[in-house]
Amino acid sequence: MSASPVRPFAPTWLGVPADANALDASVWPSDAVRDAAGVISLGGIPATELAVTFGTPLYVLDEDEVRAHARRALAAFRAATAARGARARVYYAGKAFLSAEVVRWVGEEGLAVDVCSGGELEVALAAGAEPFHLGFHGNNKSVAELERAVEVGVGSIVIDSAIEIERLAAIVERRGVVQPVLLRVNSGVHAETHDFLATAHEDQKFGFALADAPAAVARIRRIPGLAFRGLHCHIGSQIFGAAGFAESASRLIDVHAGLLAGGEVPVLNLGGGFGIAYTSADDPTPIEHLAEAIVDAVAAECAHRGIPVPDLAFEPGRSIVGQAGVTLYEVGTTKPVAVDDEHTRLYVSVDGGMSDNPRPALYGAAYSARIASRTSEAAPVLARVVGKHCESGDIVVEDEYLPGDIGPGDLLAVPATGAYCFSLSSNYNYAPRPPVVAVRAGTARVIVRGETVDDLLARDAGIPGNEGIA
Known part of the structure; x- marks a missing residue:
């Protein structure tokens, strides 16, 4: 099968990136950068540190980014009406x-x-x-x-x-x-x-x-x-x-x-x-x-x-x-899947999915993704980031070029998830909803507590000990 990173079945708008590690400033929070180790930093905190501290999947919301967009919108409409x-x-x-x-x-x-x-x-x-x-x-x-x-x-x-x-x-x-x-x-x-x-x-x-x-x-x-x-x-x-x-x-x-x-x-x-x-x-x-x-x-x-x-x-x-939010996932498995006799698509499975972001399944919404835990010199390949749910439509990012060596244990970041991801989240397949963590100037704090499986079980009145649930 072809080893070329160019895929004829890629959408026309998606070009092969010159650098599959680069962060597009129009999509990511303004202070999202890669540190000296190649790790994406959000609000001054390495994504790897956030994942260790709070687990994955994880919604990360940049407080300064939210505030900046709020100020900008208010100033724009006030100036125009005045x-x-x-x-x-x-x-x-x-x-x-x-x-x-x-x-x-x-x-x-x-x-x-x-x-x-x-x-x-x-x-x-x-x-x-x-x-x-x-x-x-x-x-x-x-x-x-x-x-x-x-x-x-x-x-x-x-x-x-x-x-x-x-x-x-x-x-x-x-x-x-x-x-x-x-x-x-x-x-x-x-x-x-x-x-x-x-x-x-x-x-x-x-x-x-x-x-x-x-x-x-x-x-x-x-x-x-x-x-x-x-x-x-x-x-x-x-x-x-x-x-x-x-x-x-x-x-x-x-x-x-x-x-x-x-x-x-x-x-x-x-x-x-x-x-x-x-x-x-x-x-x-x-x-x-x-x-x-x-x-x-x-x-x-x-x-x-x-x-x-x-x-x-x-x-x-x-x-x-929207732009203030980034969702962090851990890669679980990768799988090359033949699309035709000459080409493959790399399926990258992460530990979340349509339960934390149903927009691709509901609306066909497009997102981007980058490896957050490191940089890679591997040639980019056309990938599809998918979730762990029992649905073929459980897609997080339909089409993206990612380094060809992406594999289990890598941390993957999906930007522009601040709007309508947490709001539309669910417990499909009994998945606990992730926490929301605010980052600002090198500090992180939980602003919405994540759920645990015990939280979900506590609502089930059919489990012994829960009979009195009203």
Whole structure:
């Protein structure tokens, strides 16, 4: 079989690297480097030391990287809106990754927090977040969740259905309070990466059609205990470029302008979805360019209609924590597998998988990987990093060039795992979820405790001694 590192079945975007040890600065945390021994250092700590101390698989989150992205996003949107005579509020989208420490980090950097479940709300409150600085999303918020949000004084509840309007009406009347609300609408624009699709209707579970928004707002305005603050829209995820946001803004401002006849509409929340680089082929738009382009589009639509630019809100999540995260694995086995009569692919099995990162299985998401415990002069070969779960789709990195001598015991690092990996993790095959460790300036600490098999067994009421589990 061919010994050439070039494989005809590799994706066209994946080139053979000149150096399979190099760390692409667009994908890795800014302080990720190889030390004199060739070991990848994260937050000033060798990956080998982190693995020995905390075990693998291991989520590593660079605190300074999270804070830097939060500051950068806030500065970008504030500058863009100030230039147009408006103000910006930036919410961290907690669904990307939520823990008490991260709530504190983004809060200290000036961000509010967006939650979308009762559990996320309680994490934010337990972390000391001011309720007024919280936004509460969700297409099926229970009565109990709405009661709790109103009770603590959440800054805004994003209404998603007519039923929710009436649920909130009953709650605020009973409590004798006024609750600020936004109305979630669908602009008919759906964006992913470089492309967007604009239609008259959007067939999805979230929000109101634009045509139905005026009637919903009229109903909200008739309820003394609800204070209508504006419209909310989210057009997609992992978006590169501002074209989709601009098209969506033109449609939203049209409705926004019509609503001004019935009262003030102080806020327009344009959601998030700003993309990051997962591989060297990704080229995300800098947040400063996105902020300027989006705000300019809103301002142009407002000027066309002769109305003032409203205050704007944004909800970045992935772009705050994604690049800050690296997952460490230990290689267990490697196996060359014939793809055709002339070529092989090297399968590299690690001690985690779809239980700690289901995104490749769910969405076909692409990731990168590097040996973290050493450098290698071996020629790069096309590899597929797979997990240990009983699924053929248990793939961590679909395609990557790794040194051909990678083998059992090597430590493998997968960057850009700060968003939607821990959040979507599971106990599939009874795998305990890994801990999350924050690194900063040469120190590491657990910010989310990992699970053990004993933790999982303790939940099983069929095991002798656990009969009283409720």
